[in-house]
Amino acid sequence: MKRELITCLSALVLLTSCEHKKEEVAQKKSVCITDSLAKEIRIDTAKTTGMQDELTLSGEVSFDDNRVVKVFPFSSGQVTDVRVxxxxxxxxxxxLAIMRSADVAGSYTDLSATNADLSIAKRQLAQTEYLYKNGISSERDYTEAKENYNKAQAANRKIQEQLSINGHGSTSASGQYIIKAPESGYIVEKAVTAGSFIRNDNAASMFTISDMKDVWIWANVFESDIAKVKNGYAAKVTTLAYPGKVFKGKVNEVSSVLDPDNKVMKVKITLPNPGMLLKPEMFTSVIISNNEPTQSVTVPASSIIFNDSKNFVVIYQSKCSMEVREVNVIKTVDNVSYISSGLKAGEMLISKNQLLLYDALTEE
Incomplete structure (x- = not known):
């Protein structure tokens, strides 16, 4: 009985060994690359590089706050006309707009009154100076006349400066107040319409002007991805308005707190805006790229063959010496696949039309 059991085990081992040999033969069967096929394939070399990662976010275009001019009125009144x-x-x-302002009209009334006071003070000073020099008036009277003249002059100058704050010719005695653009650019915010009332305690600007040469993209990062975004990481921005066009920038600022409403962290991406294509409030898709310190073997993504829920590559040694090998793919980023096992740096593999050779090497 024992002898029969040993005989059976020996036969099983022999059968298994034969099966393994059959697999090796199938794996290493004689397949050669012809001269015509050599023109259709591409051979690449596996390399060791830093692992790259990508994170896709949603974002929104905003103007650059550092390159804007906000237009505030210096007096209250009613907007009668908006020109932009x-x-x-x-x-x-x-x-930009025209207002009727009681404050402006009052300032012109004050200017007229201070002009009259200044004229009177000037005449009184001249008379007192004449009398003082001829010994008729006292030094005290002369000093008092000079002080009155200086006060009248200061009051007049104050009103003139108030009227000139918005530029020469922007106000009139009838109370008209003209708001003009302090710089060239685009109107990116507009908070007034004809008929609007501007109060003295109004803290909001009437207009915001930006040159739009640079823009900001505010992107939303979920809590689970916060560690994947840092200042200086490269960013690629795409929009629905310009399919296929990629705008490149960098992460410029990472918020220290989460938005209390939607529980996301805001990151700011700064990028140039050639042709003024990007407009404020435009929705964008943002891809953040970073290089992790982890090293990994990398191959072109085109070299990976996915079959039967596994990944394979065709290893090239010579025209008549190739093999199919299973590899473990960690991830694929920008047409680069990162390999954790099954391949070593320096090994050559076929990355174009390799499926033809894969079929020839694995067919039974």
Whole structure:
């Protein structure tokens, strides 16, 4: 009985050995690359590189706060006319809106009164100076006349400066107040319409002007991805408006707190805006790229063959010496696959039309 059992085990081992030999023969069967096929394939070399990662985020275009001019009125009143619309290109000195202001009218009334006071004080000073020099008036009277003249002059100058704050010719005695563009650019914010009342305690600007040469992208990062985004990481921005066009920038700022409403962290991406294509409030898709310190064997993603829930590559040694090998793919980023096992740096593999050779090497 024992002898029969040993005989059976020996036969099983022999059968298993034969099966393994059959697999090796199938794996290493004689397949050669012809001269015509050599022109259709591409041979690449596995390399060791830093592992790259990508994170896709949603974002929104905003103007660069460091390159804007906010237009505030210096007096209260009612807006009678608005000459520009949101998105308009304006030039420095261009009229943006017109107001009727009781404050402006009052300032001209004050200016008229101070002009009269100044004229009177000037005449009194001249008369007192004449009398003082001829010994008729006292030094005290002369000093008092000079002080009255200086006060009248200061009061007059104050009103003139108030009227000139918005530029020469922007106000009139009838109370008209003209708001002009202090710089050239685009109207990116507009908070007034004809008929609007501007109060003295109004802290909001009437217009915001930006040159739009650079823009900001505010992207949303979920809590689970916060560790994947840092200052200086490269960013690629795409929009629905320009399919296929990629805008490149960098992460410029990472918020220290989460948004209390939607529980996301905001990151700011700064990028140039050639042709003024990107507009404020435009939705974007953002891909953040970074190089991790971890090293990994990398191959072109095109070299990977996916079959039967496994990944394979065709290893090239010579025209008549190739083999199919299973590899473990960690991830694929930008047409590069990162390999954790099954391949060593320096080994050559076929990355174009390798499926033809894979079929020839694995067919039974």
């Amino acid at each position: 619309s949101l998105g308009d290109r304006v030039s420095k000195g261009q009229v």
